Amino acid sequence: MSTAAQHPAPFELPMETVPQLRAALAGLASLGIETKLEEFEADLAKTPLHEYEALGDKYRTYVRNNTSPEAIEGLTMSAAESASQLRRKMEEAGR
Numbered sequence: 001m002s003t004a005a006q007h008p009a010p011f012e013l014p015m016e017t018v019p020q021l022r023a024a025l026a027g028l029a030s031l032g033i034e035t036k037l038e039e040f041e042a043d044l045a046k047t048p049l050h051e052y053e054a055l056g057d058k059y060r061t062y063v064r065n066n067t068s069p070e071a072i073e074g075l076t077m078s079a080a081e082s083a084s085q086l087r088r089k090m091e092e093a094g095r
Helices: 018-031 037-046 049-066 069-076 079-094
Strands: none
Touching: 018 037, 018 049, 037 049
C-alpha cells in the first residue's frame, strides 16, 4: 500500500504570491525533490517586473509536475510495490 497520503503535497498550497511560491518550492524537499529555491531567487532578482507572471508560471509548473498524484505515488512507493508493478508491466509487454 502506498504512503502517498501521509505526505503533504506542495501543489495543494496556494502559489499566487512570491512567499507562497517559495513555501511550495521548499515543500518539495520533504519529498526528496530538488527545491530549486536558489535558482528561483536568482531568477527573481534578475527578472523585470513585467515578466513576473511568466516566472511564476515556470515555477508553479515545476511544483505541479513534481507533485502530481502519480509523482507522489512513485516517490512514496515501497520497493515491494515498485517491484510488483514492474513485474506486471513486463508481463503485459510480453503478451
